[in-house]
Amino acid sequence: MTELRHREGFFPQLVRSLGSIELAMLLLGVLAVGCAIATFAESRFDARAAQIWIYDAPWFHAWLLLLCLNLFFATVSRWPWQKRHAGFVITHAGIITLLAGAWIGRAFGVEGFAELRKGEMPINRLVTGEMTVLARSPKTGTVYSLEYDPTAKKPTERRPRKLALPETDLRLVVDRYAEHLDLSVELVPAPAGQGAPGLVVRLKSGMLPQPIEASLLLGDPEHAVFNFFGMGAILWVEKLVKTPPTEAPLTLRLASAGGGKIAWQSWRSGKLANQGVASEGKSFATGWADWQAEILRLLPSAQIEERVREMPSDAAHAGTPAGLRARLVEPSGKSGAPAWVLDGRWRDLEAGTNVITVGFGGRTRGLPFWVGLESFSVPRAEGTDRPENFISTLRFMDDPHQPGYSARIEMNHPAEYPAGWWRSALGLNYKFSQSSWDPDDLDRTTLQVLRDPGWPLKWIGSILVVAGIFIVFAVRGQRADLATAQTQISKP
Amino acid sequence: MKRLLLPALAFLTGMAGFPPNLSAAARPDPAALRDLPVQDGGRRKPLLAFAQEQMRALNGRLGALKDGTDGARIPALTALLSLWLEPEGWNERRVVLVDDVPLKKALGLPETERLFSAKDLIGRPALMTLAREASSGAGAKPPPLARAAQTVAERVILLQTLMIGKTLALAPPAAGGEGKWTTLEASGDAVLVETRQRLAEAWRANDAAAFAAAAATLKERTRARNPAAMPEAWRLRLESLYLKGHPFRAAWICCVLAAFLLAMSHRGTRGLGYRAGWALSVAALLFQAVGFTIRSIVTGRAPVTNMYETVVWLAFAALAIAVFLEARHRARGFLLASTPLAAAVLLLADLLPTALDSSLHPLVPVLRSNFWLATHVITITTSYASLALALALAHGVLWKALRERSRTAGGSLHGYVDRALQIGVLLLAAGTILGGVWANYSWGRFWGWDPKETWALIALLTYLFLLHGRLVRWWAGFGVAVGAILGFQSVIMAWYGVNFVLGVGLHSYGFGSGGIRWALLFLAAECAFIAWASWRSRPART
Known part of the structure; x- marks a missing residue:
């Protein structure tokens, strides 16, 4: 019987065109070049750039779909298949199955990260790799995801992103995204009748490359104490007492002495090192080696203002938070003041009498169970600080009040929940693998979580691809079997 | 860096003096201490291994320390003991490797020299400034010049730490204890401290008997201190044997001889030259097998965990495949192509000890x-x-085409190229998929477009492009040979380029630097060869 590709008619012609090897060559070539460009983009910029331009771009997915069609029609075009087509058919079916598995996993799977801390409440939410803008409804308090990732499509002042805010007739306009922001607090005079006494103090030492400056606000739980790395602390209190402070080994306690003067005590390891009265602009010795303190500003009524500055994207600013600049717009078109919303934080934005709380951070996703961290350990290579393994013991619970099920994770040995080999084989459970850790906090671990219903197809596709290539080469090899070579060898 | 360099500089002033005489007759034979266990880099190893690794890091040579002052080559263990037991004068010796030409220019060092004294280097403030620049960038890749300066600064510090024996952790924790070993001085054991003194005196006095007695006491005392912490003696001896024996060096020598004999034996498979070439190829395989077996026994893992091991594995596997195909098809050509390839690769691994580090290190968790x-x-x-x-084999095809001025020249070699490509593509597909399955267990996902994964896929696509192109008759034997040469550049990128050029992704444990110029030169040479062969073998105009 004649193969389909050799027959006449519209359908055979269509099959011939879509399954042509020339099209396959074009698809393979563009895929290879596209992927190569993506790796250089990742090296030059970051992984996100490679995802946006190539791997997650619609054209790339369309290209892979076209590859599937090409493989499918190339396989169909040999119909009716014969024994010699076995390798060819199996390989092509394998690639289609593998790609189908990838799409199913992407469309119906769950992927994210769970940051767990020993002794804390179990969680039932994951943070996904995508970012989103959130808004809290002023009427019901419901938090809505506005389905906008500014890292993927960066807004500009010329092309801002306008987002409708649910349950209101307001709009949120995002006109800037910055990868690195510097957040500082500043003490400013408060309007009459508001605020509390404020103080700016500076500490200097020959051992420090630059002085430490602290802005303190009396009675403010967040800003009445300035702690520097657990080594030292500055306290701004109502009045000085004789009780040793517990905040840090080195503590400077300050209180108003009236008449624009400041009474101070310096403590070292629970013992009073020095004390006195200082005025604005005067330095005094703390009694801790060469450390000097100076009262820079004293405000009878002050408030703390947070200042956000955009920083260049360079190595010096790695680790500073990202953020977006947004403003509220009323239906009349009247716009509120723009403000920066930092990654992982909430901020109130105002327009007229309207106040909306806006947030920005990783998109979260719910889990149908709870998971908590029982223990985390990092065995080290002997005599070094180099990790040999990461071992976490997790507790999975369908209900946070039940004892649940305990499972252990090591590198290369993930934990799965709900357990059961058939669920694992079909990709119907959640797999927890070690992702990252914090050397300074060994009670905390971050796990990669994946539920991949495409997993069985990926397995089957992989086996088919390898088996198919083997059959293709084995059959071809047997046919040719280096006949010419043998002829030549036998002749000395 | 500054924190470490300043004490190093201060130390330098106290270590000036006359350099010791290290000729073979002037100092006792250090062999008695060769298998003494020392804890370093996350494992316990013989002192010989420690000495070789430290000298390679300092001086860039395998097994010995070259002194640029007089050109002498001092065995690694002798050099280590001299640094430890009589450190005076070492800062004036030209033993610190500076191989980066732009850095030499920046520091005002002569470009033709490779070895410099620590005193000379510390006296150049630009080195400190550049090294500080490399360590100040938070998480970002520092500029190449700063990285080169940092490497040199680390070598200067290494020299100082060896001179004070700071990293020589010879004393296990006291019985019942586990974990970190200490130096003899820090062990708190008066006998060990006194033994170190006796060793130094015997070394300086060239008193072989006293040195052997002190070495025996040191071995006994450290073992008696905590027998459970001591590695098995046979394991230490085996590693020392491996380091002294250089099985991979023996393998490349066999490969060179085999390639010569096979090339000289002309045609046929019955001649003495051909048979000797065969025997030497098998001997090379056996030497490599011994090398891999010892490395596996010592480390307890498969011997393919870093750039060096994958490079020597490539030589081994290419030779093994060639031996198999040559025997299976009784075909001349596979061995003739594989022996120079294996020799070149093994020689590269032997000659570039700083770029391809052969040390046995503990593995990262993944x-x-x-x-x-x-x-x-x-x-x-x-x-x-x-x-x-x-x-x-493709080079053979092009060479024949070039000589015979015909693209159809090459005969059976075309079939051999096909066979090698088929095996390669099958294994590449299987290996890439296996990588995905491993990633599913280690990193929690099958495929994440990590640059290493992506370049393995690109290499596979490149070869599939090559093989499909032949099906549509875009090219035939000569074209496939050209494709096999060009396609291998994608393998080089997947193998070397991702780790050494791109330097991003989850395979960060394999990252390194350097060699880009050589890789580009290789690419240029290959392109030039293809162009030459294509030009010479172009079809005549009718």
């Missing part, structure tokens, strides 16, 4: 899986080997 090392890594590296064999 690599601690013998199952996946033995399946994914060996499969993918063997695929590279087969594709490298195709590359070598």
Whole structure:
């Protein structure tokens, strides 16, 4: 019987065109070049750039779909298949199955990260790799995801992103995204009748490359104490007492002495090192080696203002938070003041009498169970600080009040929940693998979580691809079997 | 860096003096201390291994320390003991490697020299400034010049730490204790401290008997201190034997001889030259097998965990595939192509000890899986080997085309290129997929477009493009040979380029630097060869 590709008619012609090897060559070539460009983009910029331009771009997915069609029609075009087509058919079916598995996993799977801390409440939410803008409804308090990732499509002042805010007739306009922001607090005079006494103090030492400056606000739980790395602390209190402070080994306690003067005590390891009265602009010795303190500003009524500055994207600013600049717009078109919303934080934005709380951070996703961290350990290579393994013991619970099920994770040995080999084989459970850790906090671990219903197809596709290539080469090899070579060898 | 360099500089002033005489007759034979266990880099190893690794890091040579002052080559263990037991004068000796030409220019050092004294280097403030620049960038890749300066600064510090014996952790924790070993001085054991003194005196006085007695006391005392902490003596001896024996060096010598004999034996498979070439090829395989076996026994893992090991595995696998195909098809050509390839690769591994570090290091957590090392890594590296064999055979095709001025010249070699490509593509597909399955267990996902994964896929696509192109008759034997050469550049990118050029992704444990100029030169040479062969073999105009 004649193969389909050799027959006449519209359908055979269509099959011939879509399954042509020339099209396959074009698809393979563009895929290879596209992927190569993506790796250089990742090296030059970051992984996100490679995802946006190539791997997650619609054209790339369309290209892979076209590859599937090409493989499918190339396989169909040999119909009716014969024994010699076995390798060819199996390989092509394998690639289609593998790609189908990838799409199913992407469309119906769950992927994210769970940051767990020993002794804390179990969680039932994951943070996904995508970012989103959130808004809290002023009427019901419901938090809505506005389905906008500014890292993927960066807004500009010329092309801002306008987002409708649910349950209101307001709009949120995002006109800037910055990868690195510097957040500082500043003490400013408060309007009459508001605020509390404020103080700016500076500490200097020959051992420090630059002085430490602290802005303190009396009675403010967040800003009445300035702690520097657990080594030292500055306290701004109502009045000085004789009780040793517990905040840090080195503590400077300050209180108003009236008449624009400041009474101070310096403590070292629970013992009073020095004390006195200082005025604005005067330095005094703390009694801790060469450390000097100076009262820079004293405000009878002050408030703390947070200042956000955009920083260049360079190595010096790695680790500073990202953020977006947004403003509220009323239906009349009247716009509120723009403000920066930092990654992982909430901020109130105002327009007229309207106040909306806006947030920005990783998109979260719910889990149908709870998971908590029982223990985390990092065995080290002997005599070094180099990790040999990461071992976490997790507790999975369908209900946070039940004892649940305990499972252990090591590198290369993930934990799965709900357990059961058939669920694992079909990709119907959640797999927890070690992702990252914090050397300074060994009670905390971050796990990669994946539920991949495409997993069985990926397995089957992989086996088919390898088996198919083997059959293709084995059959071809047997046919040719280096006949010419043998002829030549036998002749000395 | 500054914190470490300043004490180093201060120390330098106290270590000035006359350099010791290290000729063979002037100091006792250090062999008595060769198998003494020392804890370093996350494992316990013989002192000889420690000495060789430290001298390579300092001086860039394998097994010995070259003194640029007088050109003398001092065995690694002798150099280590001299640094430890009589440190005076070492800062004036030209033993610190500076191989980066732009850095030499920046520091005002003569470009023709490679070895400099620590005193000379510390006296150049630009070195400190540049090294500080490399360590100040938070998380970002520092500029190449700063990285080179940092490497040199670390070598200067290494010299100082060796002179004070700071890293020589010879004393196990007291009985019942586990973990970190200490120096003899810090052990708190008066006998060990006194033994160190006796060793130094015997060394300086060239008193062989006293040195042997002190070495015996040191061995006994450290073992008696905590017998449970001591590694098995046979394991230490085996590693020392491996370091002294250089099985991979023996292998490349066999390969060179085999290649010569095979090339000289002309045609046929019955001549003495051909048979001797065969025997030497098998001997090379056996030497490599011994090397891999010892490395596996010492480390307890499959021997394919870093750039050096994958490079030597490529030579081994290419030769093994060639031996198999040559025997299976009784075909001349596979061995003739693979022996120079294996010799070149092994020679490269032997001559570039700083770029291809042969030290046995503990693995990062993700690599601690013998199952996946033995399946994914060996499969993918063997695929590279087969594709490298195709590359070598393709050179044969082009050479014949060039000489006979015909693109159809090459005869059976075309079939051999095909065979090597087929094996390579099959293993590359299997290895890439196995990598995905491993990633599913280690990192929690099958495929994440990590640059290493992506370049393995690109290499596979490149070869599939080559093989499909022949089906539509876009090219035939000569074109496939050209494709086998060009396609191998994608393997080089997947193997070397991702780690040394791109330097991003989850395979960060394999990252390195350097060699880009050589890789580009190789690419340029290959392109030039293809152009030359194509031009010479172009069809005549009718």
